[in-house]
Amino acid sequence: MATVSIRNVKKSFGETEVVHGISMEITDGEFVVMVGPSGCGKSTLLRMVAGLESITSGEIAIDGKVVNNLEPKDRDIAMVFQNYALYPHMSVHDNMAYGLKIRGLSKAEIDTRVNRAADILELSKLLKRRPRELSGGQRQRVAMGRAIVREPKVFLFDEPLSNLDAKLRVQMREELQALHKRLATTTLYVTHDQVEAMTLAHRMLVMSIGKTEQIGAPLEVYTKPATTFVAGFIGSPPMNLIPGRLQADGSSLAADGDTRLKLPQAYPQLGGRSVLLGVRPEHMEICAEGQALLVPEVDFIELLGSDSLVYGHVGKDKASPRVAARLHASVKPQDGHLPLRFDAENLHLFDPDTGKRIEA
């Protein structure tokens, strides 16, 4: 059980800085997911916590103790790798026992711990097998077992589910959740998959190109994205972002492409300001022509069965801002136009220059 403090941590490879100063306090027992597109530095950050990468500047402390110069083995962490990194020549039992053996635990103690972990992960019948005789999901469990038996202060997961097929991923996600509930060990988890992030995290750290975009609980990140990057990254399809300028009275938006959008609520204090107006596709509703806030021209429709995704543009020409709406499958757009509305609480405003959220 431990806290993890990441204080203004930076990482450079030669001249190139890839992590530009990340700070986060992780409380005891918390499940924190670091999420971002490939190359955003999330894995590097995790590897710095693990001690597999050196820290260029800043500090990482585990349980209050600065670990910058400690070897991975002295940090009391356990890590699960993307490709599992099981020792191919050792049995499942030996894979899990290896770290304990090195630490000099007695054979009886090792067997107790391995058997307990095997029970939790339903690996008891497979203990004698070699990794290559296991399926992907079983290998994944062995990798987790290897972490569990160590009873470390912190679990580190580096995209552990990305090598599994979609069905197994859902199942392992549930198992991970159950496991964390059971062990309540502080966990850092790296993924590029927003669904994993949303479902597993107590709090998530959204990263882009080596910077923190937002730290917050999944729902908070979804309902109040701090930046346009987060708005685009979390949610599928991404949030509609319509550039334009608020009218003086703040009741409508002159969107690029010479279109006027009514707003569900006036923002007089922001009158005359350039903004990006954000609405998630799933918050769009079809409505009567008179109540419509925007009437996009439909470009194409994707039928998903339960829903359909309608893509269109709000201006007269095709270059004008595009919008997407997730509507019920029964909705049929009338002669290429679709009157849409949304609630004021689902409207987000961002500064077009900084990309930051404008709290109105």
Place this chain on the structure above:
Amino acid sequence: MIEHRPGLTLFCHATLLFAVATLVFPVWITLVASTHTANEMRQVPIPLWLGTHMFENYYTVLTKGVEGASTAPVARMLLNSLIMALSISIGKIVISIVSAFAIVYFRFPLKMFFFWMIFVTLMLPVEVRIFPTYKVVADLHMIDTYAGLTLPLIASATATFFFRQFFLTVPDELMEASRVDGAGPLRFFWDVVVPLSRTNMAALFVILFIYGWNQYLWPLLVTTQENMYTAVIGIKRMMPGGEQAVDWNLVMSAAMLTMLPPALVVILMQKWFVKGLIEQEK
């Protein structure tokens, strides 16, 4: 391509049979010669079928050697060859795996320099550096010793590269996982790298054993006493020059005995050998 033309099949088999015969015939003659008396082997034409003196011939060469030729008994030479071949193959494997481990898994000053130094030795096989090497070995008083026979042949770039290439295919995560598990470099070497390299080592062993066993030029230079001769040069010494008649039956018996160990190594380690060259356990 699958074709069913009897003519083609016949032609293919004929070619194959001819090739096999070309390879096997000399060996057959050697075997036949080793089973006759010296006199029978001096007849024209020489016999093409097995004789009856096999055991006495083999017994003679193994225990006494060839009358009149300046050699030790073949048993002694086989032992010399065995010691040389084993020392060379095991020595090369040990040195190569350790140096490849250093080159792949460690950052140290002048790493590339050392890497290239090893690489350069590929261009300097024993035959090219034979005189300076002889001088060094002689100055170190290693003439007529097993050390002198094997040490200069042990340093090997080829095996180092073989291991290096294999280590590069081992995922980095294995090293990282063992670091997280608390294994130091040596522990990682013993517990992970060496077991993973087993099949590669076996394959190398076969190649290097044969290489060591078949050395001719270097043992010829560095041994002067009969009891240090290896089997390969011993056979040559069994054929005295000048007027004296050659005891072909005994020479051929010695040749048969000399061919045996490499063949045994190949046959016994075939499974591992093939595995090591084609399959990697990951």
